[in-house]
Amino acid sequence: MAKVENAFKPSLAGLLFQNAGDTVLRVDSPGWAVDPDEGVDITEDEDEESVDPISEPLSPKTRIAPSIASAARAAWKKWDKKVRSQISGAEPPLPVEIRLLALRLHLDLLAAGLWGPSDEEWTTNLLDLICEVMTDEEDEVHLEKVESTRAALVANGFALLFDELKQVGGNEVDLAAQEMWAMAASAVAKAQEPDVSHHLLHPGRAYGRIATGTAVERLIQRAREAADDPWAETRALLAAEGLNAELRDGAWTADIGEKKSRRATAARIAEVAGAPCCVKVVSDHGACCVLWAGSDIAYGDSVTRLWKLFRIKVIGGPTSTIAGSDGLAGARRTYPIWSPKGEIAQIAKEMGMDDQLLSTFLAEFTT
Template sequence: MTAVVHTGFASPASLLRDWRERQDKAPLREFLVLGHTADRPFPEAVAGPARALGARVAVLGDAGPAPREAADVRRAGRDHLHGVASCHGAFRPELALLLGDDACRVAIGPGDPARPGGGVEDEPWTVVATDGGASHPVLADLADWLEALPDAVAVTPWWADHLRHLADLLTELHCEAPPVEPEGPVVELAHNLREPLIDRLPTGPVDELRLYAPSADPTGEILRRLCDRLSPAEVVLGIRPRRSGHDAAGLRDALAGHPAVRIRELAGTRARHGKLAEWRVGDTWHALTGSPDLTGAALARAVGDATGASGAGAEGPARNCELAVLVTGTTPPPPDDAERRAPRGAGVTVPRLSGGYAVGDLFRDAAPARRFEQDVIRLRELAATDAGVPTVADCRRSLGAELTEAAFGPLAADDEDEPSEAGPSTDPGAGAEEGGASVLPDSARDHARDWIGGLARRLAREAAEGETGDAPTAGGRPWALSTTLLVTALHLRLLAAGAWDEDDYGWRAVTADLLRALDATDQDPPEGQRRRLDAVIAVCVSLLGLHGDIEGPEADPVAAAAWRLGRTAAARAEPHHAADLFLPPGRRGAPVATGADVEDLAKRARAVPDPVAEAHRALDAAHLSAAYEAGVWELAGEFSNPQAACAKAVTLLAGLPDGLWPGPVLARAHARGTGVPCFMAWSRPVLIRQRGRQWTAFRISAPATPLATFQTGAPRPTAQGDQARRGLGPLLDAAGLDPVALFLHLQQAPARDVRPAR
């Protein structure tokens, strides 16, 4: 009999897979998933594997989100039980329950398990695992919660019966079993059916409070209440700068006056669903983690507040239905501040691979390759460190020496913190031998192509989702720089080893995907890692340019796109930073790059004019001086007509020859004396203007320009106020700018150059 509690990267799909791989082949009787968006295709994706194990599958979600397509849930009622719950707020418990005859798995997490992509282990979940008929206190608490849930939220009668049936099974099979001393931290179930979650927290003082959630109340009220209750000596708030759900003014007001507050911008991975309140008393860490955001609806109210009745018809402010765990005795972060991690689930420190890997084994054997793929998915959290991008020593502790050398090449041997016993050779022929073999066996080629192609597509897709915000979970780029460099290095070794036939150009799509993923990193890596990144990008562009022109009327589309994407990095590239990737071909026609290729590409890229330098020259010629800050051209001096100055600047920069500035142009001009400053964002035909606190949108079609339009009179706006401000979002996405960073920049009043304005 065993009972184990752990916090790690998991998902309902991974729990099913682990159950399927049990050596005792024990059947699964019940599989329950609760999530906010359970009307997506996810239920059908997990129903088959769960039913194959013998389970009845039930998925319950919030009644608010509309189904994407009726066909997405066409098997509801046949392959699985599908239902919705309603309350005076959002139905937000995130739970997976797997129930067998003498084994049970309860997973409570921060990510929506039933959203698209919810089958990926990329969120930290607290998992209680019991075997041999053992019990755990969380199981009894969960049985009570399932029993009470139908009285607190509105569900159909047959769903109420099913939830109570599961509560009875939990009680019969597990809760009445003899107690077993559990392994892992002390965990208690926490919910808000009868009392607010904030009331479950202790009263202070505490030594440190760490908070993170994708969303927080704009007023910052819940932050104030948490600080008042816990009385922390130090407060750390983690935010994602890109598409964060935090209001800057609300944060400032909520934390104003506290003597020790730090707001940490987490690394540029996508905005995770993770939610965390973590506090320290002495050397002991405690955490509340699960579904609740930092909002009053999640933390400050109970489902039965106001009338004490259930259902969506109860009056009063929104009251979500939330589920969480209280964890005591979590692992503290390392003492070295340079290695301290931003706030995240249960104080987890640097994640590590589950085992050692030899590069050659990944190419030949599907089993270690599959395990490695799951490991690197888990290692995405390595991107979120307080100090920014982790050091090479951090990566070596996570990836192991051989994979770190594959990712960083000469940089791995140059690391001073933890030098490797034998750094990688820069001999062009040595890399192939270290990678396992200079020629890939025929039996391994199909597997190698499929495996690396799948990884590359995933990196590129999720990077694109983070940039555009199209995905429900988007909001940042999800992959650590070290992981992307590693996968790219493995791909280049496979190319040299002959994974593709001479006349098979499928490798170009894989290379292009990896190039997009490399370009998508918005982290600020140390100089050594930046040089490695530039060199690897140059190698990829060189390879794609082998079979087509990168410029001109006859340019190959794939090569031309790679050139546009990687030209700036290629201009900085130095061949010796990618010496380990200049490999001899293992088969005839295997595509490889050489140091001379990268050097030639760098010279060609450096001959292309720098857009920012050309923009400065054009502005100076027009008697406008400006500084380029946070993506905004800040015009120097004070103007009697700042609107005209802005219009002149954006017209001039958008019209630079040869498309040197192809994207949106943003400019701001300050007014003389007590006048109102002006900000403009222009990308034909849309112009967004801010004057003081007023936002206005205009449509200016060719051949008209902003300069001509505002010189001849006041054009008619197409939108005003919040509607106009929302139109700024697509322009910022096209320019690759962070809305939160821009907002904070525009709130600042930079020192003005008081030279006479023209």
């Protein structure tokens, strides 16, 4: 614990909570006290000129991203790494206020441009800290006192992450962020405007990573809508991917006009919506339908007048299966659109769709 205490001697309550100047934040941990009247401590290997502390706000409602001198950047990175390591390795877990403070300071260092444009590890570092603050070790009554602060900081972090990472599919870090968002969204929905504003920063360094108020508010609104609407998150993901689709009678439906890539569009919508799903896409040149359940995908098209049944490979999805370089060559079964028998009819039934109505929909666009 002594090592952790040394990492957080500065008084930083004002960074974390509103009106902290009127109170002293104390947490239930021996030796820990965050006092707004204390100054910034200097370690033995530093002097006052080499330390560029977090900037003071211009006004009670305005915070400017900190500026860190080039000579001090390595020391700040080392300090941040030390804090993250001690936060994640603490047993029992440190009080939530301390974990939130670590996240807030890390966001400030990101805003200061401590990690340059070519640095990639910042996403993993930020995800690790978000994971730490989302670990609920305190009782519910205690968490209620900090839930809005936590929500505002986590929303701020995800606004940065989703500006860099994919929200659908992708690599290991992308998938980890998506999984963490799914876990944290209900908590983010509890953010209150005063706390959101309190943790927003105005730009400092040109390449500093700073979440805009619009991006943060959009994520909070997205989380709130998801709490009341089971399809809200899918709509948000479709919008993030630039896909304009609406849920109509159980099917995600899109009209793409003159675009000819209706098959690729339908496959991408299906990937975002996830299995099981039904997708209908209409263009000026015809219509298509995708049914996806488990490892089976059925594709119907008004131009070919056929239903084709595919099996997804171990590594793959709708796009690689029906819109990849092989086109529709890998179909296991083929049926006329007017009689989608057997497995295709069963797939439609499993997701509550009527295969005959789907065939009628496609037949309306045959030429």
